[in-house]
């Protein structure tokens with residue numbers, strides 16, 4: 001398998017890929033056209049912020065299975081296009097958190113003490129001590145927008161500088177914030193109170209131009225602004241205006257809406273504007289962390305099938321996968337069984353996890369079950385990434401419930417589906433630690449290994465029917481490897497589930513259907 005690396009990552013990471021037997025193609029600085037060509041044959045791609053994976057580029061990939069970001073931000077990847085193609089998208093959060101937080105602090109000091117400007121002036125032969133009067137950080141209020149990984153490290157370090165820290169983050173509780181020593185406030189209150197504002201939110205629809213002319217109007221006179229998160233969160237022209245009219249006394253940007261910014265960008269001409277070319281993660285430590293992390297994740301996924309830090313499918317660690325794997329297999333087979341039993345388009349799937357399995361992370365099992373069900377109709381167009389999306393697109397309602405105990409079994413996955421015109425119930429369990437079994441199909445209780453070519457037969461409970469079925473299959477050269485027979489006494493009906501070594505063709509199925517007392521025959525593939 002081939003991994004394309006289109007932004008520089010440290011050799012330590014490349015080594016890990018090669019040692020795992022992956023072919024590595026390092027090609028940086030590609031044009032969009034060159035990227036489309038290079039990605040065509042890749043099984044995985046590793047990127048940083050320099051590569052834009054647009055829908056058009058992703059569409060050009062013919063066997064791509066994973067997009068891995070050596071870093072955090074995924075705003076340069078068209079996630080929807082990746083979802084549509086069933087490509088796993090993963091990042092390496094955490095590896096550059098400290099570096100990005102320290103860069104933010106460096107920017108804060110640079111702004112507060114005019115370090116870049118003073119240095120430029122001195123290097124130009126001037127000695128301007130009066131001009132570069134600074135301000136202390138101690139006692140000032142720092143407003144953090146986005147109290148996630150980086151925001152909280154910045155908060156911790158700022159508290160060490162004896163600053164007051166207020167933060168706005170709608171997804172953090174006041175209790176969580178207060179444990180960090182941070183006061184959670186509304187965005188307007190943050191604008192009103194902060195002497196310095198720093199941004200640590202991802203760039204999304206909701207955060208695009210979050211800082212705009214209206215927000216500057218609500219800020220304190222002489223506020224300092226720092227953005228080491230993503231370009232586009234700040235409306236750069238509004239910032240320019242706010243700096244020109246003195247509302248913002250200084251601003252520091254590590255990131256720009258367009259990278260690199262045009263050389264005549266008006267902010268670059270402002271003296272109180274400090275900037276770096278997207279260096280937040282550019283430390284040896286962070287680059288080593290992300291190179292090792294991204295390479296290990298890609299190897300884990302391409303070579304061992306283990307998914308970590310994926311943003312578009314449930315992530316499962318290697319340890320968890322060992323426990324979950326048999327249930328994933330069972331869930332997928334239950335989905336496939338339901339798809340083949342359904343006599344109309346599926347409208348609803350209700351999954352109940354009972355007993356031991358209810359204590360596990362069942363999200364991957366639900367995804368596997370949906371995949372098993374939809375694979376019958378959509379084949380290669382559905383996988384673990386896009387299965388829930390495909391189900392939603394088809395208007396299928398999915399519900400999941402859990403009960404701690406399972407009657408008669410240690411663990412049970414029960415699935416009822418509603419389709420146009422009826423419903424079906426199937427349930428399965430894991431025997432021992434790894435053996436999947438189907439234990440119920442509607443009211444028929446059984447103990448069947450869900451594997452290979454099977455026939456699901458309803459017949460009237462009369463002597464000789466099973467014999468006739470055996471003879472018909474034997475005459476067609478089909479060997480029965482397993483057979484499960486159950487009764488529905490009140491209707492005097494039998495249900496037979498049998499496994500055959502080779503798939504029965506249509507003539508055999510129709511011969512079985514024509515046998516006396518046989519009511520229905522359904523071939524199944526599990």
Ligand SMILES: NC(=O)c1ccc[n+]([C@@H]2O[C@H](COP(=O)([O-])OP(=O)(O)OC[C@H]3O[C@@H](n4cnc5c(N)ncnc54)[C@H](O)[C@@H]3O)[C@@H](O)[C@H]2O)c1
Pocket residue numbers: 071072073074093094096097100145146147148149150151168169170171172200201202203206207228229230254255278279280281282
């Ligand atoms: N400059 C660099 O080189 C560099 C390096 C690393 C990360 N980053 C960027 O820094 C940003 C933060 O990274 P992180 O690892 O801390 O991410 P994170 O996911 O840990 O934290 C983001 C926080 O933002 C909050 N949030 C989301 N929407 C919000 C909104 N509308 N208002 C307020 N808060 C909101 C979330 O609840 C979360 O707590 C990302 O954009 C990332 O790409 C930049």
Ligand SMILES: O=C(O)CC[C@@H](O)C(=O)O
Pocket residue numbers: 048049050070071072073074096278280281282
């Ligand atoms: O690739 C980089 O150096 C930038 C990384 C950073 O922006 C991130 O989001 O992790």
